[in-house]
Amino acid sequence: MQVNICAHATLAAAHTLFSSGLVDCNNVIEFVTHSGILSAKRIQATLQNSSKKDNGFYIELDFPAYPITEPNLDETSQIYEALNYCASIIDIKRTQITEDLLVVVSSGEAVRKVEPKFDAISKIPGRGVIVSGIAPPSSGFDFYSRFFCPKDGVNEDPVCGTAHCGLASYWSKKLGKCDFNAYQASERGGILNIHIDAKNQRVLLRGKAVTVMEGCLLV
Template structure:
């Protein structure tokens, strides 16, 4: 029997401009596939994340199974691909609701469609009919780093002006604070050295320039998972929100990921519930079918 083609969309997340932000492939499944197929398709797309949606019936709120794969591995949590999945479902009319639930390896995550007028952002909204998507994610606590690799970290960031090093508890990333947002943009990562550092990846962050309208800048490097630099990493902001909220003394933050593609995230931290609400836009840039 011939295999049914799998519909997919490629969505640029945390941006309202095509070919900016972070691209994710969203695949809509109507029948079961095995993990080998998932990983092979993700390797074929060869972008930071490919995700797979499976409809779950019989719930009052639209619910979907959601899995995320980098070109080399499945991951437990991905912000930008979740945003891309929600954008696909909202914009194509596949759901007739303003809230979607995703069943994931990190539990049930929700995505909510909210009008742009309800969001305070560093970026101006020109179109009145545009909307943001709000993701409800678990906060990632910050811990002291026990790493003895300070010199290795400095080498990995090519001598960047490091002022603090922390570790994220859930993501097992190093969070490296540098002297300024400008320093973040100037970092020249030595990926082979980053690959030798214990943990998953390295988040580099610094206070944003006062004239930028943002609170902080960041970049994220994760060569161990086949992502040399993730253009805009939603899950990294679950720890960045925890760090900068305490540092700046506020729960509402505007963040900019200063990769070559760049992207903006509006953040609210609910410290009591230990939840991070990530708000961003997304734009669908292509669609097609997987034939095998």
Template sequence: MTKKGVKYWVVDAFTDSAFKGNPAAVCLLEKEEDSKDEKWMQSIASEFNISETCYLTPIPNITTIPRFHLRWFTPLTEVILYFNIADTSQISAALGGGVSITDIKRTQIGGDLLVVVTSGTSVTELQPQVDAIVKCPGRGIIVSAIAPPGSGFDFYSRFFCPKTGINEDPVTGSAHCALALYWSNKLGKSDFNAYQASPRGGVLNVHLDEQNQRVLLRGKAVTVMEGCLLV
């Protein structure tokens, strides 16, 4: 397939000087069908023969701010920007084994892995293997599932992040930004009552504001200490 009139730019990234930094070719495609012609995209990337060639396809009717689908190619192959769910055995083992995983996503926040399991009970009963989690892709692992019937919650979650020195975070605001979007797509709603099933536990009221691309988190708080730093 021949693409006519495809605009492109060569950008030197991560520098304020020309001919330095990381060179990348940026090609603007008009429609999603063009982005499916992988042979053509790879041929163009080989012709440019620089570190990266990317292809942007506009996402229509999302927000007033232009947004794009993105694919990257080196001169030899495509650079995969998402986690391959073919590694579910590694993730399952890191979570203690015997865990039935139904979905894996890589979040835009910290590159965490969002791992969805079959039940809220599975979330609470996880026996994470910290040494194995460290070897997994991403910053950390968010585990989530639909909450048990009658619990009063929409979904359960836990968050493991030993790479940052936190084996298990008690309650994680950033994780719920990703969880809000995921469960909104699955459940068709924007407001959630969520429970983070860590040993300490935590309850969050979550609202996904799609119009303004924001997630609002609400919850109660108790002051347990008061003091003064002297230095």
């Protein structure tokens, strides 16, 4: 199934272009997607508490911030069934643009324990369902999340960039900050470094890629 925008594919493509030298590391790459222009730039990674550079770099993707709105009553009742009547739900919102339901639970551990019913989720209007909660203080993260999108052919996305465009908007207001270290608590898991520019309504997502295979195609 083709999607309008894919942060995974964009990050991987940008990593390859920068790593191979096809694009100068100081340039910004603009990708044309069905959702508009998505820009990517290379950010050199540094070791914590050190001025030395490590051998990796981040790819920073520039997304719009997704505004947060209220869901309707039907959606609220549907989500309880879809999440197996989870008792930890403390807030329900909807993200504009992607029209995801954002369900906030009482803790990061509660995020991990959510048992979704994918058939029920597929009947809820919008793209999918995001579940999020405050991370444990000892984890080093600000919040945890999971994203369920059976309508797109993926019951649970291992890591979803666009889901964090709404999460950044929500948590920036709740926590009163603009920089986050987020963990997507899927089975595979993934880490995102996030900055939200509230004035310009942009979300900058930083992540890493690793080249694991190279090949040659003769045409």
